[in-house]
Amino acid sequence: MGSRGPAVVPHPGIGTCASRISLEHKSFGAELHRHASNLAGLPVKPLAPHSVAALRKMKKRKVAELETDALVPTKTPPPPARATPSLPTLLLYDERLQRHAHPDGRRHAECPERLTHIHAALESSGLLSRCKAVSCGEATDAELRGVHSPFYLQRLAALNNASRERLQAEAEQYDSIFMNEHSVDCAMLAAGGVLSMARKIYHGEARNGMALVRPAGHHADAHSPSGFCLLNSLAVSAKQLLSEGCERVMIVDWDVHHGDGTQKIFIDDPRVLFVSLHRQDHQTFPFDNETAEPYVVGKGAGAGFTVNIAWPEPQMGDAEYLYAFQRVVLPLTRCWKPQMILVSAGFDAAQGDPIGDCCVSPAGFAQMTRSLMPYADGKLLLALEGGYSLQQVGDCVAACVRELLGDAPPEDSATNDAISCCESARVAVNETLRAHAPYWPVLHPES
Numbered sequence: 185m186g187s188r189g190p191a192v193v194p195h196p197g198i199g200t201c202a203s204r205i206s207l208e209h210k211s212f213g214a215e216l217h218r219h220a221s222n223l224a225g226l227p228v229k230p231l232a233p234h235s236v237a238a239l240r241k242m243k244k245r246k247v248a249e250l251e252t253d254a255l256v257p258t259k260t261p262p263p264p265a266r267a268t269p270s271l272p273t274l275l276l277y278d279e280r281l282q283r284h285a286h287p288d289g290r291r292h293a294e295c296p297e298r299l300t301h302i303h304a305a306l307e308s309s310g311l312l313s314r315c316k317a318v319s320c321g322e323a324t325d326a327e328l329r330g331v332h333s334p335f336y337l338q339r340l341a342a343l344n345n346a347s348r349e350r351l352q353a354e355a356e357q358y359d360s361i362f363m364n365e366h367s368v369d370c371a372m373l374a375a376g377g378v379l380s381m382a383r384k385i386y387h388g389e390a391r392n393g394m395a396l397v398r399p400a401g402h403h404a405d406a407h408s409p410s411g412f413c414l415l416n417s418l419a420v421s422a423k424q425l426l427s428e429g430c431e432r433v434m435i436v437d438w439d440v441h442h443g444d445g446t447q448k449i450f451i452d453d454p455r456v457l458f459v460s461l462h463r464q465d466h467q468t469f470p471f472d473n474e475t476a477e478p479y480v481v482g483k484g485a486g487a488g489f490t491v492n493i494a495w496p497e498p499q500m501g502d503a504e505y506l507y508a509f510q511r512v513v514l515p516l517t518r519c520w521k522p523q524m525i526l527v528s529a530g531f532d533a534a535q536g537d538p539i540g541d542c543c544v545s546p547a548g549f550a551q552m553t554r555s556l557m558p559y560a561d562g563k564l565l566l567a568l569e570g571g572y573s574l575q576q577v578g579d580c581v582a583a584c585v586r587e588l589l590g591d592a593p594p595e596d597s598a599t600n601d602a603i604s605c606c607e608s609a610r611v612a613v614n615e616t617l618r619a620h621a622p623y624w625p626v627l628h629p630e631s
Contacts, residue, residue, distance in 0.1 A: 273588045274384065274393030275315035276377050277303055281398050283366035287348055292362065293539060293572040294412045299396055302568075305578030311585050316390065320377030320397075323420060327379060328372075330423035331416055331449055336407050340368050340414065360411045360469060371399050371414035378567050382421035385563050386430060386524050392557070392588045394529075394581065395567040402443035402528045402569050403470070410445060411469055418526045418567050419449045425524055426455055434522035434560070436513065437461070438505070438552060439530020439569040440540035441469050442476035442492070446528065452486040457520055459513055461505065463542070464494035478615040481623065488623030491516065493616050496608050498541040500533065502548035507605035508613050509555055512620075512627065517559045519626045525560045527553075531571030531580040539572050546576075546583035547594075553587040564588070 282296035306312040328337055343354060345365060355361040374397035384390045401418060403411030422433045434457045435450075437443035442462040450456040462468070464476045474480070482490035493508045517525075531549065532540035556564055566584060571577035587593075610630075617629035 271389070271391035272316035273314070273585070274318050274381050274390045274395075275306070275312070275585065276318050276320065276381055276393070276395040276397065278320040278373065278377065278397075280320065280373060281370050281396075283364075284370035284399055285364055285366075286362045287351060287364040294398065294400070294570075296398075297574055298571065298577055299398065301574040301578045302396055302581045305582045306585060309582050309586075311582055311589065314589055315394075315585065318377070318381060318384075318393075320373035321380060322369075322372040323376035323379055323415075327420060327424055328375060328415065330427065331406060331419045332404075333407050340371070343368050358409050361409050361414075362412075363414075367399065367414060374398065374401070375415045375417040375420050378417040378565070379421045379424055382425060382524070382526065382565050383428075385565055386425055386428075391562060392564040393566070394585050394588060395565065396581070397568055400530070400569040401445070401567070402437055402439060402530075403441070403445045405445040405448045411441065412570075413445060416445050416449065418528055419446050421565075422450070422456055422524075422526060430523050431455060432457070432520060432522045432524075434517060434520065434525045435459070435528065436525065436556065437528035437530070437569075438533065438549075439528050440533040440537070440542055441530065441570060442473055442494075443528055444470050444473060444475055447475060447480075447490055447492075450486065451482055451490060452484040454485045454489050456486075457489050457491070457516065457522065459491040459493070459516065461493045461508055461513075462495065463498065463500075463540070464492075465497055478612070478619045481619050488620060491616060491620060494612055495542075496612055499543055500606075500609055501535070501543040502545055502551070503602055503604040504606060504609035505533075505544055505548055505552060507602040507609060508616075509552060510602050511613050512616055514555060515626045516624060517556065519624065522560045523563070525556055525564045527556070527564070527566040528569045529566040529581075529584065530569035531577045532569075534571065534573060534576040534580050536576050537571065537573045539570070544580075546579045549580045550583035550587050550593065553584045554593070557587065 277299070282299055285296055286292040303312070325337065343351060343363065351363045351365070355363050377397060378395045381393045381395055385393055397417060400413045401416040402413060404413040404416040418435060422435060425433055432455060435446060437446060437458070437460040440463050442464065443458070443460045447458055447460065450458050460476070462476060466472060476492055476494055478492050478494055480490060480492055481488055491512065493512060495504070531537070533542040533544045534540065535543040535545060553566065571580065614629050617627050621627050621629050
């Protein structure tokens with residue numbers, strides 16, 4: 185499969201940083217390496233050391249040119265405010281989002297009861313009262329247009345108060361979509377609620393947060409809905425943060441289904457590092473989806489910033505996800521230094537989920553949450569995607585919220601030793617490492 189990948193193009197900025205380095209520093213090689221890392225925000229191979237004596241023999245004209253160039257100021261936005269432990273953990277729960285339901289009234293996997301079960305689990309565990317409650321406000325048309333096409337937004341707007349027959353006819357044009365008279369409003373509210381939380385967290389008004397929203401978003405692309413998703417809330421949030429001064433956003437999608445809509449939106453954008461862990465066994469939605477393969481790494485300037493970890497079979501659990509985090513997700517996070525981390529937090533990889541057919545425990549999801557918290561100054565937002573076992577989705581969300589609040593892991597929580605990762609998962613992770621090693625020297629595939 186590696187032969188099908190795009191040609192490797194070095195990241196811009198890696199080889200052009202030398203002219204910005206002061207020649208007066210005693211350790212020119214180390215200084216150059218450090219400046220290259222800071223300027224590009226990317227992995228840089230160590231440069232060969234140079235002696236100061238040799239550099240001083242350069243022609244004065246060349247030295248002057250380099251020193252002059254080193255003094256050229258660079259315009260960078262001010263760093264975001266740093267999150268502190270005294271700041272609140274936000275929890276978005278809005279009863280209006282329960283209005284989105286299947287128009288036939290039949291019980292659908294993506295049902296309103298998902299939110300009520302999560303809310304009950306948080307309340308019974310005492311976590312609900314410890315979070316700062318927030319509700320939804322609709323995203324503006326301008327904010328949505330940062331991701332979605334005007335034509336698509338106009339088409340959705342025309343469905344407000346449409347007849348049941350019109351809604352059904354519209355839904356049937358797409359893959360795995362249902363709508364009632366409230367669905368579009370709920371999608372607008374969800375997008376606005378997630379965006380408001382992302383702004384509060386990024387600008388230092390809150391420490392982190394969990395958004396309990398529906399309909400989900402990660403399958404929706406710029407032009408169409410798909411897979412229970414109408415508007416891509418996290419993509420809207422990422423785009424807006426970038427327009428407001430954020431330079432590096434990381435999106436981690438641990439939903440068992442590939443985040444194909446999010447990937448398509450940011451496929452050529454080097455400001456967004458998108459990482460998806462998903463089943464890719466041709467029995468899982470999106471079906472026959474070649475864009476979910478590990479050799480798909482991004483396009484143009486975004487090459488290297490789309491990372492697919494594709495499980496070839498079901499029954500992946502804590503050890504497999506931990507292994508993928510240790511070998512791929514966390515090394516990239518440490519290296520790239522995102523300023524905000526957004527998580528497409530689907531819980532359909534949970535043990536007992538009727539759709540995902542995997543076996544991640546609540547402790548496993550908690551451990552993934554915990555592992556991301558040291559980065560981006562703790563600016564972390566989880567937004568609900570899938571998760572269709574009413575019991576499991578409540579337990580899994582509660583485990584993640586407990587981590588966001590900073591609680592110590594329960595004594596009986598699994599250690600989730602990655603050593604027990606199954607062989608097929610190791611092979612899958614190594615495929616991703618092979619695809620991305622040319623872009624990220626910090627990644628080391630096995631021979």
